[in-house]
Amino acid sequence: MNELKxxxxxxxxxxxxNPIHWKTWSEKTLDTALLENKLIVLSIGYSACHxxxxxxxxxxxxxxxxxxxxxxFISIKVDREEHPEVDNAYMDFIxxxxxxxxxxxxxxxxxxxxxxxxGTYFQTKQWMQLINRFKVLHNDHPETLLDFTQKxxxxxxxxxxxxxxxxxxFSNDFSEWSYFLDIKNGGINSNQKFPLPTVLxxxxxxxxxxxxxxxxxxxxxKISQRGLFDHxxxxxxxxxxxxxxxxxxxxxxxxxxAQLISVFSIFDFLNKSTKNEFLVQQTIDYWLELSEKNxxxxxxxxxxxxxxxxxxxxxxxxxxINENLNEQEQNYCKxxxxxxxxxLWENNWHMHRTTYDNSDKAKKIIFKLKNIRKNKSFPAIDNxxxxxxxxxxxxxxxxxxxxYRKKEYxxxxxxxxxxxxxxxxxxxxxxxxxxxxxxxxxxxxxxYAWLISAAIKMGKIKNSSYxxxxxxxxxxxxxxxxWQKEKNLFRLSNEQKLFKDVFELEDQVIPSSNSVMASNLxxxxxxxxxxxxxxxxxxxxxxxxxxxxxxPSNFTNWMLLxxxxxxxxxxxxxxxxxxxxxxxxxxEKEFFEDIYLLEKQSDLPIFKExxxxxxxxxxxxxxxxxxxxxxxxxxxxxxxx
Numbered sequence: 001m002n003e004l005k006x007x008x009x010x011x012x013x014x015x016x017x018n019p020i021h022w023k024t025w026s027e028k029t030l031d032t033a034l035l036e037n038k039l040i041v042l043s044i045g046y047s048a049c050h051x052x053x054x055x056x057x058x059x060x061x062x063x064x065x066x067x068x069x070x071x072x073f074i075s076i077k078v079d080r081e082e083h084p085e086v087d088n089a090y091m092d093f094i095x096x097x098x099x100x101x102x103x104x105x106x107x108x109x110x111x112x113x114x115x116x117x118x119g120t121y122f123q124t125k126q127w128m129q130l131i132n133r134f135k136v137l138h139n140d141h142p143e144t145l146l147d148f149t150q151k152x153x154x155x156x157x158x159x160x161x162x163x164x165x166x167x168x169x170f171s172n173d174f175s176e177w178s179y180f181l182d183i184k185n186g187g188i189n190s191n192q193k194f195p196l197p198t199v200l201x202x203x204x205x206x207x208x209x210x211x212x213x214x215x216x217x218x219x220x221x222k223i224s225q226r227g228l229f230d231h232x233x234x235x236x237x238x239x240x241x242x243x244x245x246x247x248x249x250x251x252x253x254x255x256x257x258a259q260l261i262s263v264f265s266i267f268d269f270l271n272k273s274t275k276n277e278f279l280v281q282q283t284i285d286y287w288l289e290l291s292e293k294n295x296x297x298x299x300x301x302x303x304x305x306x307x308x309x310x311x312x313x314x315x316x317x318x319x320x321i322n323e324n325l326n327e328q329e330q331n332y333c334k335x336x337x338x339x340x341x342x343x344l345w346e347n348n349w350h351m352h353r354t355t356y357d358n359s360d361k362a363k364k365i366i367f368k369l370k371n372i373r374k375n376k377s378f379p380a381i382d383n384x385x386x387x388x389x390x391x392x393x394x395x396x397x398x399x400x401x402x403x404y405r406k407k408e409y410x411x412x413x414x415x416x417x418x419x420x421x422x423x424x425x426x427x428x429x430x431x432x433x434x435x436x437x438x439x440x441x442x443x444x445x446x447x448y449a450w451l452i453s454a455a456i457k458m459g460k461i462k463n464s465s466y467x468x469x470x471x472x473x474x475x476x477x478x479x480x481x482x483w484q485k486e487k488n489l490f491r492l493s494n495e496q497k498l499f500k501d502v503f504e505l506e507d508q509v510i511p512s513s514n515s516v517m518a519s520n521l522x523x524x525x526x527x528x529x530x531x532x533x534x535x536x537x538x539x540x541x542x543x544x545x546x547x548x549x550x551x552p553s554n555f556t557n558w559m560l561l562x563x564x565x566x567x568x569x570x571x572x573x574x575x576x577x578x579x580x581x582x583x584x585x586x587x588e589k590e591f592f593e594d595i596y597l598l599e600k601q602s603d604l605p606i607f608k609e610x611x612x613x614x615x616x617x618x619x620x621x622x623x624x625x626x627x628x629x630x631x632x633x634x635x636x637x638x639x640x641x
Contacts, residue, residue, distance in 0.1 A: 008436040010048040010382045011077040015056055019066035022077045025086055030497045033074040033111040039138050040109035041069060041131065044078045044087050047382035048238075048251035050310055051121045052104045059124045068128070072135045079424065080105075081300055081386060082434060082441055088502045094118035096155075107135045114499045115147045156500060166545035167419065168562045170552055172202075174211035180553045185243055186219035188553075194224055197259035198507040202556035205591065206563055220267060223260070224279050230314065231353045232369055234282030235302075236260050246352070247345045250304035250311040250379075251355060254389045255510050257283055261396035265403035278356055280400050284409070287393065290381065295417055297385035298393050306377045309541055313376050315348035317342030320372050325365065333365050356427035387424045387433050387443060390416065391450035392510075398457050403622060405583040410461060417458055420451065421470070429477035444493045445504070448478040449516040458522045459621040460594050462579055465602035468527055475524050478517065478534070488543040490514055505544055511557035516541060519561050524593070526623050527606045560601065568623055569593045570641055575629075576616035585633045 003023050004016040015022055023029040033040050043060075045052035059065060069075050080087035080103065087105065093115040094101040101120065108117040108131070110425055122130065137144055180188055186194045203216045223229065226245040228237050236257050237248035261283055264276040291298045306313045321330055321339070333339065338352035394413045401409035422430045424443070431443035431451055443451075452471045459467035472624050482490040484501070491512060492502040504512045521537040525531075548555035569592045574582055589595070601611045606626070610619055617629035618636040630636050 004077060007081055008434075008439060009047075009384065010380070011045055011049075011052070011081075012077055014047070014053065015060060015077055018056065019063050019070075020060055020075050021066075022075050025076055025078050025083055027072065027497060029076060030113060033113075034361060037111055038072070038074045039116075039134055040107075040111065040113065041075045042078065042086075042090065042107040042109055043076070044080050044090065044105040044107075045103045046080050046252065046301070047380070048303050049103045050249065050251070050304050051102075052379055053305065054229045055104050055106075055121055059127050062124055063635075065124065065128055065131075068135075069131060072138075073131065074111075081382075081384065083495075084444055084446060085495050085498065088504060089498050089500060090115055090118060092502070094120075110145065110149055112499065113497060114152065116148060131590070135624055166447070166542060166549075168541045168545040168548065168558070169533045170555075170559045170562065171549060172206045172208065172212070172559075174207065174209055174215070177553070181215055182243070183215060183218070184501060185245065186215070186222040191243050191485065192508060193222075193228070193243060193245050195228065195236065195256065195260060195263075196509060197256075197263050198509075198511050198556045199553065200263045201266070202560060204263075204270060216267070220264065220276070222263070224276060226352050227350055228281065230286075231351045232314075232366065232373065234279075234284075234286035236283065237304075241588045247350055248311075250314055252302040254287070254300055254386070255392055256297050257287060258389065258392035258396040259445065259510070261393075262399040265396070265399040266591070269358040269399075269403040269587070272587070277404050280404070284397065284400060284412075288412070291416075294381070294383050294385065297416070297423070298390050300382040300384050300386055300389060302381050303379040306379045308377070310347065311348075311350070313373060313379050315345055315350050316372065317348055321349065324368055324372055327360075329365050329368070329458070332361060333369070334640065336362065336365070343438050369509045384434055384436075385423075387420060387431060387447040388450040390420055391447075391454040394420070394454040395450075395457050398454075398461060401461070402583060402586045405580075407580055407583065410579065410583070414462060417454055417467075420454070425451070425474070429473045431474065431477070433543055442494075442511070444480045445478065445490045445517060446510075446513040448482070449513045449520060452478070453516055456520060460596060461582060462597055462599075464573075464596040464598055465600060465604055465607055467581065468524075468596075468604060469602075471520070472524055472528065475520060483536070487580060488539040490517055491587070503548060506554040506558040508554070514544070515555075515557040515561060518558070519564075522561065522565055526568075527596075527604055529605045529623065534565075535548045537561075539607070541565070564592060567592075571606065571621040571623075572596070573598055573610055573619040573626070575611055575618070575619060576613070577618075581633075585636075588633065588637055 002016060002018060002021055004012045007013055007024065019169065057313050078086050090105060090107050091101050097118065104121060106119055106122060107115055109115055164545050182189045188196060200219060203212050222245040227248045228240055228245055235252045238253050238256060240248050261280055264280050268274060268276050288299055304310050321333060325333055336357060339349045366471065394417050397409045397413035423435055431448050432440045433443045433447045434441040452474050455467045455471035459471065484491055487503060489503050492504045499529065505514055506512055507515055518537050518540040521533045525533040544555060544558055548558055569590060572595045574595060575598045577597065582595055587594060598607050598611050606621060616631060619626045619629050620636055620639050620641050627639060627641055630639065
């Protein structure tokens with residue numbers, strides 16, 4: 001029977017009516033595969049994945065295919081957002097064997113979960129040929145499959161081992177990166193354009209040259225003005241299908257939006273600008289509205305498709321423009337939103353915008369366009385609230401509050417962070433990834449890392465001792481749960497049934513959980529002065545140094561951390577100041593310098609004996625000691641340590 005009917009995952013529920021006897025990833029299912037000595041079909045996807053839905057309709061709803069799979073395989077469906085450790089393990093395999101991957105990720109496994117084959121989207125005929133081939137091999141030539149698995153495990157053993165220690169070196173010389181970057185269209189050199197916030201953070205914070213600045217400005221202009229951004233309602237789409245950023249793949253992912261809020265906010269902070277404030281505000285408002293529909297926390301994603309097809313909610317037919325706007329409004333609309341022949345997608349307009357007009361005329365046209373959208377069905381929302389992704393949005397809100405000195409963003413961030421700790425954690429410092437009404441999924445390193453990161457960032461603005469003490473407790477729990485001293489890295493998960501341990505190293509669209517965790521350890525060291533945390537951080541940097549040297553574009557978050565560790569900045573402890581005064585002070589200092597707002601007595605070494613409820617003081621510190629207090633922010637900015 002199909003077991004997905006009782007699933008909490010929107011993605012799994014999409015497959016609940018398939019005639020295939022889908023099962024979930026569980027100890028019971030994997031034990032059954034071993035007991036019955038059946039190969040496993042493992043199919044991994046997520047709710048907003050367009051091609052996952054296509055394959056579900058074309059192939060997994062096909063009765064002959066279902067009958068064949070039910071007779072010969074144990075078929076398992078996995079939502080990659082529920083089980084990132086499973087997705088990572090088999091994505092590693094397809095990258096090793098084919099050089100590229102994506103979703104849906106469809107694999108054939110041995111009964112013990114060892115991978116034999118992996119691919120992405122298959123047409124019905126191709127899929128039938130594939131599963132029939134492996135059925136024949138398993139029944140008639142099992143020695144062939146066993147030989148493959150033995151060689152694969154030998155490869156894993158040879159390529160794993162203990163990481164070689166090395167000095168973490170990197171170059172931010174633009175000429176050494178130019179092969180990877182598109183200096184004409186922005187972003188990376190690719191026929192498809194992903195925003196890659198980790199690369200943008202690196203270019204803003206480490207580049208420090210005219211070429212890097214030009215690249216950053218170009219890329220952010222393309223992202224903000226062309227097809228990746230929803231110019232009507234706010235929010236960023238996942239990627240563009242062309243090299244010019246014109247037409248997107250229309251799903252919206254929380255992790256993209258959270259990180260891009262940070263990217264644009266940091267850009268404006270560094271440039272003492274409000275250029276992107278409206279875009280940031282639109283995006284925040286869009287996700288806040290979704291959170292209100294989602295029982296307070298942020299949903300994972302919004303689909304690309306509505307009932308009329310991919311992108312149908314977002315684009316406009318010519319007839320919709322002509323019938324709802326008068327001739328003068330049509331001309332203005334087509335000019336303002338760049339509705340030219342180049343912006344046609346399947347004979348519909350997709351909006352671009354190079355300027356912002358706050359006039360009554362523009363507002364009236366936008367109101368009419370929004371009303372056209374209201375008459376369309378809204379794309380499906382994947383309402384599951386993922387711990388790590390919600391923490392990314394907390395970080396985004398905090399970065400926006402600092403960049404634009406808006407206390408309301410800080411208040412929202414604090415509200416969400418308190419809710420996250422209440423929903424996902426307990427007093428034993430255990431963190432869950434997902435909490436359903438009748439089920440929970442344990443947190444991975446990603447969840448612990450981003451939870452700690454959000455608590456640390458909050459602790460740099462408000463209730464410093466409270467949030468930093470929380471971050472220390474969960475850091476110690478993460479070390480206890482995931483640290484593997486042989487590798488000098490953290491495992492992604494403690495999942496026992498996988499064919500290998502998963503170590504997430506490379507910074508992709510989301511920074512690797514290990515690089516986030518290493519950054520957390522350095523931040524904890526700076527407030528505790530405990531070299532235990534710095535020692536682990538440095539071991540991690542050393543463990544990935546050779547990988548980063550050979551592929552720097554995949555280790556940008558690591559490189560930013562290395563830069564911080566090797567060039568420590570001042571820390572400020574403010575006592576007796578308001579949050580708004582702290583936000584104003586942030587705008588005067590360097591980006592990497594930390595500010596803490598001490599609001600009560602604390603035994604944390606950086607705060608010890610500094611609290612005085614009757615006096616305003618600012619202490620300037622480094623990672624070893626603090627200078628005597630000064631009384632004003634102007635004095636603090638002029639002091640060197």
